[in-house]
Structures are given as structure tokens and as C-alpha cells.
Amino acid sequence: MKNWAGNLTFSAKECIEIDSTSELQSIVSKASGIKVLATGHSFNDIADTAQTQISIKNLSNEIEIDATNKVALVPAGMQYADVCRYIEKKGWALFNTASLGEITVAGAVLTGTHGSGSGNPVLSDCVDGIEMVLASGDLYSIAREDSEEFPGFVVSLGALGVFTRLRLKIVESFSIRQFVYENIGIQSIAENFDAVFDKAYSVSYFSNWKKNTTGQIWMKFLDDNNLPQLPTVWLDGNIANAKQHPVKVNDPSPCTDQMGTSGKWLYRLPHFKLDSSPASGDEVQTEYLVDRSHVSEYIAELSNIGDEIADRVYATEIRTIQSDDLWLSGAYGRQTVGFHFTWKKSESLANFLAKIEEILGKHAGRPHWGKLLSTSQEELAGRYPKYSSFEELLKKYDPSKKFRNSFINRYFINY
Numbered sequence: 001m002k003n004w005a006g007n008l009t010f011s012a013k014e015c016i017e018i019d020s021t022s023e024l025q026s027i028v029s030k031a032s033g034i035k036v037l038a039t040g041h042s043f044n045d046i047a048d049t050a051q052t053q054i055s056i057k058n059l060s061n062e063i064e065i066d067a068t069n070k071v072a073l074v075p076a077g078m079q080y081a082d083v084c085r086y087i088e089k090k091g092w093a094l095f096n097t098a099s100l101g102e103i104t105v106a107g108a109v110l111t112g113t114h115g116s117g118s119g120n121p122v123l124s125d126c127v128d129g130i131e132m133v134l135a136s137g138d139l140y141s142i143a144r145e146d147s148e149e150f151p152g153f154v155v156s157l158g159a160l161g162v163f164t165r166l167r168l169k170i171v172e173s174f175s176i177r178q179f180v181y182e183n184i185g186i187q188s189i190a191e192n193f194d195a196v197f198d199k200a201y202s203v204s205y206f207s208n209w210k211k212n213t214t215g216q217i218w219m220k221f222l223d224d225n226n227l228p229q230l231p232t233v234w235l236d237g238n239i240a241n242a243k244q245h246p247v248k249v250n251d252p253s254p255c256t257d258q259m260g261t262s263g264k265w266l267y268r269l270p271h272f273k274l275d276s277s278p279a280s281g282d283e284v285q286t287e288y289l290v291d292r293s294h295v296s297e298y299i300a301e302l303s304n305i306g307d308e309i310a311d312r313v314y315a316t317e318i319r320t321i322q323s324d325d326l327w328l329s330g331a332y333g334r335q336t337v338g339f340h341f342t343w344k345k346s347e348s349l350a351n352f353l354a355k356i357e358e359i360l361g362k363h364a365g366r367p368h369w370g371k372l373l374s375t376s377q378e379e380l381a382g383r384y385p386k387y388s389s390f391e392e393l394l395k396k397y398d399p400s401k402k403f404r405n406s407f408i409n410r411y412f413i414n415y
Contacts, residue, residue, distance in 0.1 A: 003040040003047075007284050007345065010037065012053035019058050021139070021164060027054065028162060028402070029137025035405055036162055038077065038104040042111065042370040043284050046157060046407045057104075059164060065090055071128055072170050076106035076163035081274040084266035092170040093265045096120045096202070101266075101274035106163045111370035112155040112289075112329045114338065115269060116319035117202040117220075122331055124154045125324045129167030132160075135402040143167070152386065152393045155328040157369055159408050160397045175223035176201065176268035177260045179230060180244045183214045184237035186306075189318070190299040192235060197320045199228075202269060205318040206246040209302060210310035216244055220269060223262045246271065247315045283314060286353060287340040287368035288360035289330025292320065295337050301359045302339070312352060314342045327386035330366040343372075350374070377411050391415050 001010045015037070018024045028034055033051030040047070047053075056077035063086050064073040072092065074083050081101030087093065096115035098108055107113075114122040129143040130153055140161065144150045153160060189196055189205055197203045200219040207215025214237065221227050232239050243259070245252040254276035256268050266274065290298055302309065309316070321336040330336060339360055343349055353374045357367075364383040367373035373380075381387045395415040398404070 003042060005043055005284050005345075006282070007043060008045060008048065010048050010053060011050050012048070013051060015053045015055070017055045017058055021059065021133070024054070024056065024059065024133050024162060024164070025137040025139070027052065028133050028135065031402060033404070034162075034402060036077075036106070036158055038107040039079070039102055041100075041103050041107065043286075043372050044370065044407065045405065046111070046370055048407070049405045054162070056106075056162065056164070063087065065092060065170070067092075070170050071167050073129075073165050073167050074105055076109075076166050077104055079104055080108070084274065087170060088173055088264055088266055091173050093173045094123075094168065095126060095171055096123060097266065097269045098123060099271045101270055101272075105166055105168075107370075109154060109166060110156060110158050110163070111368065112326070112331075113368075113370065114289075114319070114321050114331070115202060116204050116321070116338075117200075118198050118320045118335070119322055120202065121322040121324045122155075122326070122329050124326055124329060125322075126169045127154050127166050128169050130154070130163060131165040131167075133162045133164060135161065135398045135400055139164075149393060151325050152327040152390050155326045155369070156390070156393070157328065157408065159394060159403045159412070161403065174265050175262050176220050176265055177223045177227060177262050178218065178220045178256060178258045178268050179260055180240040180258050181217040181219070181234055181237050182240045182244065184217055184235050185214050186299060186303060188235040188237075189215075189217075190296055193295055196235075203320065204271070206315055208310040208313055209306035209316060211303070211306045213310075216240075216246065216248075218244075218246075218258075218271065246317065282345060284343050284345055284349070285341065285368075285371045286343065286356060286373070287338055287371050288356070288365045289321065289336050289338050289368065290360055290365040291363045292335040292337045294363045297362075298337070298339065298360060298365075305355060305359075308352070308355070309341070312343055312346065312349065314344060316341050327390050328369070328384060330368060333385065338368075340368075377413060380411055388414070 031052045035049040060075040109124045202220040204218045243252040317340040319338040321331045
């Protein structure tokens with residue numbers, strides 16, 4: 001069995017679909033090694049194991065909404081598309097979403113996955129409480145308000161236990177209008193970075209970094225009385241009068257509606273429609289979450305190798321993320337910019353990723369946990385102020401090392 005991208009063959013000796021919490025407790029308690037596999041959208045071996053691999057997609061499909069406290073208790077193995085549709089029907093929303101509806105809530109939370117928006121933190125930050133099964137097979141609950149360890153549990157890479165339900169903060173349902181500007185050069189982005197990325201609720205810039213070419217700004221505005229009057233021409237580009245795809249030559253039909261047509265949050269915040277599959281899987285991905293205060297330097301150095309990047313990518317995306325306090329989040333403790341690369345598969349790509357690491361690893365740039373990374377353990381440990389604190393959680397909650405795998409062994413060596 002392979003992951004979604006087909007670049008990794010899983011090595012588990014057995015794969016089990018879990019149907020109940022009691023079954024999960026029994027299997028976890030007896031296993032010598034165990035990992036959860038969701039939709040396989042990770043591009044490295046974070047979910048692999050040589051022992052028992054489990055799926056929790058059938059564990060539950062019930063969502064409980066607490067309107068008084070504005071939280072929703074959701075199954076960890078549920079896909080975002082299903083969560084979003086349910087809570088929208090009840091008049092509620094998540095503050096942000098990822099680009100794809102098919103990824104699971106737990107998968108996104110555990111790896112620090114994010115959307116975009118200078119005022120929007122990673123998706124993990126909306127987690128207010130966790131229900132899980134520990135290595136002993138015991139049920140365990142932890143909440144933000146009653147544990148100093150909570151920020152270490154959220155983005156925890158599947159290394160502390162199996163999440164079963166997550167309590168998510170919700171807000172009243174809202175609508176979004178999405179506009180795209182095209183023919184915008186990367187230099188214009190660098191010179192007007194704050195003006196671009198602080199202009200709307202969520203902003204992304206797509207390009208391929210090829211010299212003397214341009215890209216697209218995707219802007220998602222709250223549909224309220226503060227919607228600005230947008231100029232037809234801006235930053236030497238123009239507002240698009242036809243639907244766009246992040247890869248200019250691709251069919252835009254899988255993308256969410258643009259050109260200012262109002263729609264509910266779940267139909268505009270993702271770049272792609274909830275039921276669409278925007279790619280065949282014939283790709284791999286890398287992303288770095290970096291200190292926003294150094295963004296001009298990063299853009300300048302990436303521009304210097306722009307043609308080399310363009311030869312290897314389908315598209316790249318720049319996004320902004322608000323800081324948070326989650327120990328292994330890429331946005332921990334600082335306003336953050338995400339540089340994302342969707343690569344064409346190539347045997348030589350691994351060598352080129354070292355160039356990306358050399359640039360985006362500066363100033364403690366943090367690679368996305370679920371994507372390809374070439375950072376050494378020593379370097380990675382130095383980029384997270386709470387790295388050693390997380391290793392203490394590993395010692396405390398998984399003393400038998402049941403949730404360890406090659407990925408955890410590679411990057412967390414002090415327990």
C-alpha cells in the first residue's frame with residue numbers, strides 16, 4: 001500500500017480498521033508498535049510503521065455542538081469536508097480550512113497544517129480539548145484550560161497516542177467573496193508584502209518563480225460592510241475576469257468560485273471544491289514556515305534560483321499565518337510566512353531540496369512535518385524552543401516507545 005502521492009510504500013505487517021473505542025483500546029494495549037494512517041496525504045514516513053497500522057475512519061461519525069461554549073466535539077478521523085458541511089448546517093463555522101476537504105482533522109492537527117491569513121493561526125490552534133487512547137490502552141482527556149502540557153499534545157506527530165475526538169472552537173457561520181489578481185510579479189510582492197497579505201481575511205500568492213514571469217494573488221474577503229472597492233489594475237497586474245487555477249494552464253473547474261461571487265466559508269476558504277481532487281497524486285511537496293520579519297531576504301534568495309525552481313515545480317504558494325503557542329507548530333512564537341512547493345517527481349529532487357533548506361532554513365525556518373524535509377535532527381531541534389519539552393512528554397506518555405517509528409527515531413533521539 002502506498003501514500004496518496006505514491007512516493008512511499010508503507011511497511012506495516014498488518015492493517016486494521018477500527019470500529020469501536022473499546023476495540024482501539026484493546027489493539028493499542030497489545031501492540032508492540034502502532035501508527036494511525038488517515039488519507040495518506042503526508043509525503044514522508046511520519047505515519048509508517050513496521051508493526052500495526054490502523055485506520056480510525058469508522059470509529060464514529062457523530063459531531064456534538066455546544067452552542068453555549070462555541071465548541072464542537074468531532075471524530076478525529078473525520079474528513080474536513082464532512083465536518084464543515086455538518087457544522088454549517090447548524091449555523092456554525094471553523095475560522096479557517098486547509099486547501100483540500102479530503103484530509104482528516106487529526107492528520108491536519110497533528111502536523112500543524114494551516115490555511116492562510118495574517119490573523120489566522122494554524123488549524124491546530126482551534127483545538128480546545130483532546131480525547132485519546134494512550135500506549136497503555138487507557139482513555140485520556142486533556143484540555144487547554146486545565147493542563148500546561150496541552151500545547152505539546154496538539155501538534156504531536158502521532159507520537160503520544162491515538163486521537164479519538166477533538167474539541168474544536170467554532171464561530172458563527174460567515175460568507176466570503178474571492179477575487180484573483182493575475183500577472184503580478186514576485187518583486188511586486190516583495191516590495192508590498194504587508195499591503196498584499198494583510199488586505200483580506202485570507203491571501204495566497206501562486207507562481208513558479210521563473211524569472212520574468214508573473215503569478216496570481218488569491219484574496220478571500222469577509223462578505224460584510226467592510227469589503228473594499230477593488231481596483232481593476234493593481235501592482236502592474238489586473239483583476240481576473242475568468243476563473244483561475246493555481247497552475248495557469250490547468251482546468252479551473254475544481255477550484256472554488258471566484259470573481260466576487262459570495263459563498264459560505266466552506267465553499268470559498270479552500271482553494272478547491274470540497275469533493276474535488278485537484279491533482280492525480282503525481283507530485284511531492286515541501287513547505288517551510290519561516291519568520292515573517294525576514295521575508296524579503298527569503299524572496300530575494302529564492303529569486304536567485306528561480307529558474308531552477310521553475311524547472312522542477314508545478315506551482316508554489318506563499319501564505320501568512322498568525323503566531324501560536326503550540327510547541328511543535330511551525331508558527332510557534334512568531335508571525336509566520338509559509339513557502340510551499342508542489343514538485344514534479346524526480347530522482348534528483350532530493351539533492352535540490354538541500355538548496356531550498358539552505359535558504360529557507362535560515363533564521364530557524366521550520367519544515368512542515370508532513371512533507372519532504374532534508375533538515376538534520378540537530379538543526380531541527382534548534383529551531384523549536386520547546387523541542388526538549390516535547391521529548392519529555394514522549395518519555396512520560398510513551399515510555400514503552402509504542403508510537404515510535406523511523407520518523408520519530410530520526411528526529412527525537414533523546415528518549
